[in-house]
Amino acid sequence: MTTAWRVADVVDARPETADARTLRLRIPGLTGYLAGQHVDVRLTAPDGYQAVRSYSIASAPGAGGVAADELELTVEELPDGEVSPYLVGGVAVGDQLEVRGPVGGWFVWRPGDTGPVQLIGGGSGVVPLMSMARAHAAAGSDAPFRLLYSVRTPASGFYRDELDALAGSGAAGAPLRLDYVYTREAPPGWPHAPGRLMRDALTDAVFPPADDPTFYICGSTPFVEAVSGWLVDAGHAPDRIRTERYGGIGGAP
Amino acid sequence: MTDQAPHIDHSDQSYLDGNAAAGLLAEVFAVDATTARGRCASCGDESVLARAHVHPVAGGGLVLCCAVCEGMLARATEAAGRVRIDLRGMVWLELDADGDDDGDDAV
DSSP: OOSOEEEEEEEEEEEEETTEEEEEEEOTTOOOOOBTOEEEEEEEOTTSOEEEEEEEBOSOTTOTTOOTTEEEEEEEOOTTOSSHHHHHHTOOTTOEEEEEEEEOSSSOBOTTOOSOEEEEEEGGGHHHHHHHHHHHHHTTOOSOEEEEEEESSGGGOSSHHHHHHHHGGGOTTOSOEEEEEESSOOOTTOSSOSOOOOHHHHHHHSOOGGGOOEEEEEEEHHHHHHHHHHHHHTTOOGGGEEEEEEOTTOSOO | OOSSOOOOOTTSOOOEEGGGGHHHHTTTOSSOSTTOEEEETTTOOEEEGGGSEEEEOTTSEEEEEOTTTOOEEEEEEEETTEEEEEOTTEEEEEOOTTOTTSSTTOO
């Protein structure tokens, strides 16, 4: 057998939205991780059938009162999912889960990175971006940080209060600039009709090419494809664009 | 387990980024392989594996395909506690010997 799998204790669970939940895991031996990394979670059925899925870490090292040997995942339930329904509706505090990781050295932000960062998330794709925003705030980093967050409805956004606090109502000096796009239903009085993120709204909301930002884009494959294509068309360098797709195939076995 | 290349439908958009292979590749490589650079044996493109397209393999495992030509770069399958890696789709793979990118040495 390979040895990368560890047993984690579920030490906290709280709803994020109607169909998403944040789980805090204590992983014996965990000594650190990078904002943007993920863990693989493995479930084993009584008949031995195993399913493995990848979930992005939402917490940041040393932030939010999460202990050094703990991390948090936010999981959205997929209607026909094999793993997410259990993580969102089944597993309870005191239960255990098999995990592998944290892993991944590419879609990560390090507190020593000083350049402008543009985060772009679609739906639950905000999770690893939240880890970066939390790490950025916890480090007191001077790197300019923006988040463009596309959600279906006001109620489907994750971390709303915490994001509002980080963005400080748009105040100068706030650690984060936050822009929402509502695709199905906008809040009352919102200046734009709900609809998909479009090319012009994207280029208006992100750092211009002259600022040489690094992009982290996470969402469904069509979302990531459209956004990254528009950014390249707008003059951003492809090697500054880092992407993490999620979607129907359900992650990495 | 056979050495047949799995059928992949490139007409759909159901792939993930190479990032998603980090956990499975961590079973084999001592340092993060998704930040390793490889040269595609089909078209010669040189890129980090994190930029490859990942497709699942029925029965457990992943195929990494070149983001430029969709040629198969690598296949990793996992079954009955064994991991098999097929790397013939790359001319070479260059890993960070210092392991600075594996995350275990994070702050």
